[in-house]
Amino acid sequence: MCNxxxxxxxxxxxxxxxxxxxxxxxxxxxxxxREARSLFTRWPSYDPFVQGQFIDFVHNKGAANLSTSTLLRMANAGDLAGACRENPRWNRGTVAGVSTVLPGLQLRGDANAEICLEWRAAS
Known part of the structure; x- marks a missing residue:
């Protein structure tokens, strides 16, 4: 219910x-x-589109997964483009006990990478 x-x-x-x-x-x-703000050391420098896709990551994959991720490490090191390109890698789920690429997760990761890399808020 409710998404x-x-x-x-x-x-x-x-x-x-x-x-x-x-x-x-x-x-x-x-x-x-709140979780994203606490984990990303450069949070204030991100525009709303970048912040939004990182919030989406935490909402859907959890702060625990983010906290140990290459995505977070790259973002906190100042490599925002590299961090954005990590999104499509988060495309797997377990189906019948087997790690499998799930089309919905692939689409979401690709969309989040595009938002993070290419969308910019008007100044």
Missing amino acids: GITGPDVVAGRWYSPSDCYYLERGRYLAAE
Whole structure:
């Protein structure tokens, strides 16, 4: 429900309105933003598009995965382009016990790399 949200706030069998989903999703996005801000040492220098795709990474893959990643190491070393190019590598999931490239994760990684590398906020 609500774009795949799970956890203690979700009641099985209950119908959730768009405003219910917004409330549940907003809290998770804000938590992902706090995590991203704490992990990326150069956070204030990133434009909103770069920040947004890093928040998306934390929201979908978790701060623990980010904290040990080459993506984070490169970004914190000042190699933002290299960090952006790491996004498509996060394309695998486990299917029947086998690590597999998942098309949806590949599309998301490719899109996040494009956003990070090519989109820029108007000054």
